[in-house]
Amino acid sequence: MTEFTPLLSFAGGMVIGLATVALMAVHGRIAGINGILSGFLTTQFNQDWAWRAAFLGGMIASPLVLLVLSGQMPEISVPSPAPLLLIGGFLTGIGTTYASGCTSGHGVCGISRLSARSIVATLTFMTTAIATVFLTRHVFGG
Template sequence: MTDFTPFLSFAGGLMIGLSAVALMVVHGRIAGINGILGGFLSVRLNSDWAWRGAFLAGMIASPFIVLLATGRFPEITVPSSPLLLVIGGFLIGIGTTIGSGCTSGHGVCGMSRLSVRSITATVTFMTTAGITVYVTRHVLGG
């Protein structure tokens, strides 16, 4: 069971939305983490590389900012084995490649632009996630 945190959830969603809008306004780019990381890891060092690096550095630094603000790191509990995490990460990588984007690109940015492709992708991965949770918790007993 997870805690009900409407104010923290709203604040987090607001920050994600504002960062997506800011990236679109300033650089004209979609805030899809899959594409940002892929572009950063490419060998071309250009102006795109700098903003991608800054975006990724902000994601990495955010738990440390929480530590400075609250005196403790965010608590994260992962109820799965390391093997399942590796398998899940591998499957997500395949899915983001096949689906031409990730949850942030399609779910946050694409749906807000009413992209049919992004709406279809989001419905697909949310349905798959729901089925996966049901099967692992209620069928397999995990």
Template sequence: MTEFTPLLSFGGGVLIGLAAVALMAVHGRIAGINGIVSGFLTTQLNQDWAWRAAFLAGMVASPLIFLGLSGQLPEISIPSSPLLLVVGGFLTGVGTTFGSGCTSGHGVCGMSRLSGRSIVATMTFMMTAAITVYLTRHVFGG
């Protein structure tokens, strides 16, 4: 069962929201990780590449900041096989391509701008996640 961590979850949500607002305020860009990574991989070394690199470095460094503040790294347990992780990653990539964005772009930034497309996308991936959890935990016995 998943541990209930309301304070850490709230803090993480606040930081994600602040990062999204800061990126929009400073660069006029939406904090969709899919778009940030694809732009990072395809953009030449310039100012656009620099903010993308800084954003991604912040995502990678955040567990180390957590370690410095709490004295321990977050515990991560992945009860799935490596094959399922690869398949899940592939399906996520396909979904973000056909859905024109990822959960962070649609769920955090798109919905806050009242984008109809983002609202539908967010409802779709939340419903899919709920069905997947139900099937995994209650039907297939995972």
């Protein structure tokens, strides 16, 4: 069972919100990791590539910042076997391609801009996630 941490969750949400607003204000870009990563992998070394590299570097370095501030690394537990994670990652990649974005792009940035496409996409992946958890935990006994 996951520990309930409302204050830390609220603080994390605020930081994500501030980061997305800052990225939109400074670069006019949406903070969807799918688009940021694909642009990073396909863009030449220029200003567009540089902000993408900085964004991804910040995501990678954030556990180290937590280590410096708290003295411990975040605890990560993945109870699923590697083949299942690979299948899930592959299906997620297909979904983000068809949805023209990911959960962060649609869920955080798109809904805040009242994008109808993002609202539908977010409702779709949230419904799918709820159904998957229900089936995994209560039907298949995972």
